[in-house]
Amino acid sequence: MSKILIIAEHASGQLNPSTAKCLTAAKQMGASAIDIAVFAAEPAAVAAQAATLDGVSRVLTIANAANANALAAVLAPQVVALAANYTHVLGPSTTFGKDLLPRVAALLGEAQVSDIMKVLGSHSFQRPIYAGNAIITVEAPQQRKLVATVRNASFAATGNGAATAPIEAASVTAELPTHTRFVELQAGAKDRPDLQTASRVVSGGRALGSSENFNVIYALADKLGAGVGASRAAVDAGYVPSDMQVGQTGKIIAPELYVAIGISGAIQHLTGIKDAGTIVAINKDGEAPIFEVADFGLVGDLFKVVPEIEALL
Amino acid sequence: MKILVAYKRVVDYNVRIQVKPDGSGVVTDGVKLSPNPFDDIALEEALRLREKGVATEVIVATIAPADAQAHLRNGLAMGANRAIHVTTDRPLQPLTAARALLKLVEKEQPGLVILGKQAIDDDCSQTGQMLAALWGKAQATSASKVEVNGNTVRVTREVDAGLEVLDVDLPAVISTDLRLNEPRFIKLPDIMKAKSKPMETIALDALGIESGDHLKTTQFAPPAKRSKGVMVKDAAELVAALKSKGLL
Numbered sequence: 376m377s378k379i380l381i382i383a384e385h386a387s388g389q390l391n392p393s394t395a396k397c398l399t400a401a402k403q404m405g406a407s408a409i410d411i412a413v414f415a416a417e418p419a420a421v422a423a424q425a426a427t428l429d430g431v432s433r434v435l436t437i438a439n440a441a442n443a444n445a446l447a448a449v450l451a452p453q454v455v456a457l458a459a460n461y462t463h464v465l466g467p468s469t470t471f472g473k474d475l476l477p478r479v480a481a482l483l484g485e486a487q488v489s490d491i492m493k494v495l496g497s498h499s500f501q502r503p504i505y506a507g508n509a510i511i512t513v514e515a516p517q518q519r520k521l522v523a524t525v526r527n528a529s530f531a532a533t534g535n536g537a538a539t540a541p542i543e544a545a546s547v548t549a550e551l552p553t554h555t556r557f558v559e560l561q562a563g564a565k566d567r568p569d570l571q572t573a574s575r576v577v578s579g580g581r582a583l584g585s586s587e588n589f590n591v592i593y594a595l596a597d598k599l600g601a602g603v604g605a606s607r608a609a610v611d612a613g614y615v616p617s618d619m620q621v622g623q624t625g626k627i628i629a630p631e632l633y634v635a636i637g638i639s640g641a642i643q644h645l646t647g648i649k650d651a652g653t654i655v656a657i658n659k660d661g662e663a664p665i666f667e668v669a670d671f672g673l674v675g676d677l678f679k680v681v682p683e684i685e686a687l688l
Numbered sequence: 689m690k691i692l693v694a695y696k697r698v699v700d701y702n703v704r705i706q707v708k709p710d711g712s713g714v715v716t717d718g719v720k721l722s723p724n725p726f727d728d729i730a731l732e733e734a735l736r737l738r739e740k741g742v743a744t745e746v747i748v749a750t751i752a753p754a755d756a757q758a759h760l761r762n763g764l765a766m767g768a769n770r771a772i773h774v775t776t777d778r779p780l781q782p783l784t785a786a787r788a789l790l791k792l793v794e795k796e797q798p799g800l801v802i803l804g805k806q807a808i809d810d811d812c813s814q815t816g817q818m819l820a821a822l823w824g825k826a827q828a829t830s831a832s833k834v835e836v837n838g839n840t841v842r843v844t845r846e847v848d849a850g851l852e853v854l855d856v857d858l859p860a861v862i863s864t865d866l867r868l869n870e871p872r873f874i875k876l877p878d879i880m881k882a883k884s885k886p887m888e889t890i891a892l893d894a895l896g897i898e899s900g901d902h903l904k905t906t907q908f909a910p911p912a913k914r915s916k917g918v919m920v921k922d923a924a925e926l927v928a929a930l931k932s933k934g935l936l
Contacts, residue, residue: 386849446854447817448826470847473813474829477782481818486783486902489812503911504810508705509714512907519902554826554857558842562850571848599936607866617832617867618850623811624866626848632935649914653935655926670917673926683923688936 376407377497380461382454383413383425384445384471390424392572393467393525395532398428400525401465402533403494408432412457412545414450416443422542429536435545444557445471451478452549458483458520463497468524469571480522488513488523502526506623507646527571528629528650563616567593570619573602576630576651578621581608582637582659582677589614591681592636598688604628606638622647637677640665657681689799689858691734693768694789694816695748696724697759698809707910714908723762726804729864732871733834734802735767742836743800745769749792751785751892753777764882765874771885772796776892782810783900786818791895793823798859800841805830805863816863826856830865 379401384391394411401409410433411425418436426434435457441449454475458464464479466472468490480487493501498515500523515521570576577599579592589609596603604621605614621628623643629650636657638644645668648654656669657677666672673680699705699714700722706715723731737743748763749772750756760771774788793801806813813829820827832851833844836858845852846865920926930936 447829448820451821470830470845474817474827477814477817478821478827480814481783481786481821484783484900486781486900487812487814488903489814505699505705505714506808506811507911509707510909510911511905512909514904514906516902552824552826554860555828556855558853558855560847560850560852611867616850617846617865618848624806632930649911653930653933654914654917655930666919667916668914671926671929672917672919673922674919675922680923684927687923687927 377404377462378460379404379406379409379463379465380457381409381411382464382466382472382475383411383421384467384469385413385415385421388420390421391467391469392532393469393472393527394425395428395534396527396530397465397467397525398430398533399530400491400494401463402430404463404497406463410435410461412437412454414439414442414445414453416440426540426542427535428533430533431536431540434540434542436542437545437547441551445475446555446557447474447478448552448555450475451482452551453547454479455482456547456549457545461520463521463523466524468526472524476522476524483520483522485520485522486515488515488521490526491523492526492529503646506643507649508642526627528627563618567596568600568602570602570604570621571626571628574630575599575601575632576604576621576628577601577634577636578604578606578638579609579614579636580606580638581612583609583614586614588678591678595634595681595685598685601632601634602630606644607641635665635669636681638665639663640668689743690745690747690796691737691743691800691802692792692796692798693727693731693734693746693748693763694801694803695727695731695750695760695763696804696807697721697750697752697756698724698807701725701808707908711907711909721759723759724804724807726806726808726864726866728871729866729868730802730804731763731766731768732869733864735872736869737800737836747772747796747798749774749789751776751780751788757887760887761882762874764885764887765878766872767878769885771887773887773889774892774895775889781901781903782812782814782818783902784897785815786822787897787900788892788895789815789819790822791897793819800858801861803861803863805865816861820861823859823861826860827863828854828856828860829863831862832865832867834862834868
């Protein structure tokens, strides 16, 4: 049986939902134990949240001032020290997990399975390649430790369980490097639902034409209680910050409702939304590829149609 | 300071990827091959650091079959000083690639290694982090801004929450995101000049590394397709349709 260690992602005392999604994937691997490790300066609050998740065996806290910010180079040797007791080490396929897990894998001398989208067995998975244009089945050797990242959009988050898992302080012996120092995080305004976890997302594309015009998107999103995303073209044009980019090289999301406005539907954008429940596309070009994947398509001028929709809500 | 740029050759991003009917791979016969776009950005950044006087030499390296010389000439035409071609006929997994790159790093002693945050073929996003780990040096992934100040680099990283700023001591590994720069176009005279630039060839087997290709790909499949839905004529019809599905 597998013994699985999940590295928790968190910020400002809040557990990121990506951790509960990793847990869902871990449970499908036939584990005898699933522990969640919380690396932080003060891990108590995050550990308490992790302990309520259904199916967690233990929550391990690694309190260290050096863990105040998630620096891959600082965390990796500590994860390696903990990993000795586990068959699997998992993290989310977010910018946090993508930065950390390969560093862990290399220190362990192991390969890594990136972006697990389906669990077929304890060592057998599906993952996307070529921007999701092909799906491969990957077999990892049973006798080796498995290091992997789990694609957020492919797994529902595990909810709270009946019991609370024990929280234990773990001591790890590892030499921590000083070559990497956190300076600051320039975070965007967080007055809207988080793009990666929102059940509704409204995105705008190049057709918006300016950052001022993006107010059309924000207004509809606020009416819907939706997160706001953007195409790569809109980000490259400087209309919105890069953390709003949806697509293969931005965020891969799976909301229940996705509304693409003025987005033509480049393949790299479609890769980021294909797990969405319902896709709505509004575009003035009836030939735009976005209509090939949209459940509902509307050809029209977004500056006319979107306010009309908003007025009907 | 030398900069080593890992410069992978991949199927061109404009090619529509087709999975072979027998599920044994994707069709690569006769398709256009190009530098990994993120690696082009890496090379551009290295060249700009040389133009600013921060770096003295830019080396492009690839691990690829013998016919990848033209690919490296492309990197030389863009402006790299010289090229290293590690030859192998089989595609490598990231751990093996990182071990091979470490051998080049040990030989060349670069102050900085720059490479794409992922290759657009396997989309693994691992090699840079693995190299930094094996080398025991700092890493800064998904860079959108790079400023070298003496022995430290201030790197702005594109992360899910926004932009994270790190200071990393040199030597270090930096992986590039899309918005770091726009790679220059290659001019004809540069293509001519590239022909006389040095290119070193080393067989992968001669590097004496242990293979890290632990994973086996047993099947390739096309992605599940979303079917085309319905077209609505106006805002009212759209809102009604979404309401009837319980989405509003």
